[in-house]
Amino acid sequence: xxxLVQKFGGTSVATDEARQxxxxxxxxxxxxxxQVVVVVSAIGRAGAPYATDTxxxxxxxxDPAVPPAPRELxxxxxxxxxxSTVVLAHALRAAGLDSIxxxxxxxxxxxxxxxxxxxxxxxxxSYIVEMLGQGKVVLVAGFQGGTERxxxxxxxRGGSDTTAAALGAALKPHAETVEVEIYTDVNGVKTADxxxxxxxxxxxxxxxxEVAEMAHQGAKVVHPRAAEIAxxxxxxxxxKNTFDEEQGTLITADSGGGQARFTGVTHTGKLVYLRFPLxxxxxxxxxxxxxxxxxxxxxxxxxxxxxxxxSDTDFAFAVERTHLPRLKELLDGLVLPVQLGVVRRQxxxxxxxxxxxxxxxxxxxxxxxLLEGARAYIALGHVQADxxxxxxxxxxxxxxxxxxxxxxxxxxxxxNALGIPVFQMADSRHSISALIPEADAQKATRALHExxxxxxxx
Amino acid sequence: xxxxxxxxxxxxxxxxxxxxxxxxxxxxxINQVKLLPEGLCFVISENHANxxxxxxxxxKGEVSVFGDMALISTLAGAMRDLSGVIAQICEALLSxxxxxxxxxxxxxxxxxxxxxxxxxxxxxxLREQFGLDTETVV
Numbered sequence: 134x135x136x137l138v139q140k141f142g143g144t145s146v147a148t149d150e151a152r153q154x155x156x157x158x159x160x161x162x163x164x165x166x167x168q169v170v171v172v173v174s175a176i177g178r179a180g181a182p183y184a185t186d187t188x189x190x191x192x193x194x195x196d197p198a199v200p201p202a203p204r205e206l207x208x209x210x211x212x213x214x215x216x217s218t219v220v221l222a223h224a225l226r227a228a229g230l231d232s233i234x235x236x237x238x239x240x241x242x243x244x245x246x247x248x249x250x251x252x253x254x255x256x257x258x259s260y261i262v263e264m265l266g267q268g269k270v271v272l273v274a275g276f277q278g279g280t281e282r283x284x285x286x287x288x289x290r291g292g293s294d295t296t297a298a299a300l301g302a303a304l305k306p307h308a309e310t311v312e313v314e315i316y317t318d319v320n321g322v323k324t325a326d327x328x329x330x331x332x333x334x335x336x337x338x339x340x341x342x343e344v345a346e347m348a349h350q351g352a353k354v355v356h357p358r359a360a361e362i363a364x365x366x367x368x369x370x371x372x373k374n375t376f377d378e379e380q381g382t383l384i385t386a387d388s389g390g391g392q393a394r395f396t397g398v399t400h401t402g403k404l405v406y407l408r409f410p411l412x413x414x415x416x417x418x419x420x421x422x423x424x425x426x427x428x429x430x431x432x433x434x435x436x437x438x439x440x441x442x443x444s445d446t447d448f449a450f451a452v453e454r455t456h457l458p459r460l461k462e463l464l465d466g467l468v469l470p471v472q473l474g475v476v477r478r479q480x481x482x483x484x485x486x487x488x489x490x491x492x493x494x495x496x497x498x499x500x501x502x503l504l505e506g507a508r509a510y511i512a513l514g515h516v517q518a519d520x521x522x523x524x525x526x527x528x529x530x531x532x533x534x535x536x537x538x539x540x541x542x543x544x545x546x547x548x549n550a551l552g553i554p555v556f557q558m559a560d561s562r563h564s565i566s567a568l569i570p571e572a573d574a575q576k577a578t579r580a581l582h583e584x585x586x587x588x589x590x591x
Numbered sequence: 592x593x594x595x596x597x598x599x600x601x602x603x604x605x606x607x608x609x610x611x612x613x614x615x616x617x618x619x620x621i622n623q624v625k626l627l628p629e630g631l632c633f634v635i636s637e638n639h640a641n642x643x644x645x646x647x648x649x650x651k652g653e654v655s656v657f658g659d660m661a662l663i664s665t666l667a668g669a670m671r672d673l674s675g676v677i678a679q680i681c682e683a684l685l686s687x688x689x690x691x692x693x694x695x696x697x698x699x700x701x702x703x704x705x706x707x708x709x710x711x712x713x714x715x716x717l718r719e720q721f722g723l724d725t726e727t728v729v
Contacts, residue, residue, distance in 0.1 A: 429678045
């Protein structure tokens, strides 16, 4: 059995015309001898009658003051995919194909109880295999699964991509060949967002790691979890356009004989960067304690950090910009006692660090006045965070970065030459990222795209 | 591994580029590059440490090299969407009295630089902190 999992996104099933295009891709696959499983997203995007956002709003409109229960919210959100799956199944039936529509749970997708962002625990594909054996096209509602007690769950952002990749992985033992095709409204994985970089081109091939990295760093063509699952299970993943006949991008473990290469440039995030300089005379243990206390405060507020760094004189991180007002409330004038439990015979009897955020914190000014009176007994350190607002992260994605010398130099040099300030950098196995002003994002992306030769056919 | 920290007396952006150029020409691989207000720091493999120090001593700037370090990675999916991971890592290392000389993050990992002598204890502390081996999910 040769199984092809085809996933169609919201725009691919939004109109009658689009559904006809999708149906023609499915029919062609069947004619080519594939056993076809189709994963379907909800019809249309925000504003469309059965789009996920519209369904959520229907619940919120009941009483804006009462948030929907997570379990029932998932049940509601899952309806969008169920409706589009049934509609597409009927369109296939009208075109003469025998088809069956399944919910995620009926397809055997078992998840944990994390409503709204559930994780797949296992997939039992026996019913899908049985239906394929009867010559049916099996359509599965994307973005959803169910718990062992039958509650419907949703898989979070990019959930339909995840469904397709996970079904591909689960069906692999039941087939000679399994491939997954993600259909969307672009021609494949691009070297950059073409709205910002007109010279961006479609990659004919890419690795799972490259695509996962690009997706994590802001590219929106395929969800990173789908690329990761496909990679773990060795399932070839295509990204294709529903509305044209281009070949698209083939994603596998190796895209070019294992050679190092640059893959793309992305940018993501509306960030604010905070740097906490510590008094020079502070012992290292104090720095670590202040750092931990600040991070714990962020943990209690469920604020995620990135671009973290630490040195003997400071620590720093970036957070989503929306968190800044709350951070100012929390940190301005915060008093952190350090070493107060240590018994001493003479002053100072301990150390207190007073935190501020920016140069105009009223809390910092007020607390500073109050604490000055205690200086005879305690050591007092001031930590006023520098705040850089309106930042974003631009990233160069590559394979085999360790084999390409000078990438940091070229990235920093390109941005410096354009007068773009770089506030911080981060690197991983597959990317070099720079934190820059958001206003310079397009200029930076274009320049790095050119610097690393991504617009040229090789 | 070794942590190299360089602080420049003036013209920081240009000096950083000059230093990176020297390292690239000498084909010294660097990672965990962090910009400091007055310079930069980065991690290199221990066997490049002496050569790196010699190279950089010929340049402007105050160079510090902390050798015999180990890079400890804590791995998870969608790390940058999770709150509290960095707090738990720093807390675990502080509680075990292990100095954390540098931190860095990627979408799938948080990296900490600790003295090699403490690396084993750091791994144990982090595994305990996150209660690993309790659940496997796709």
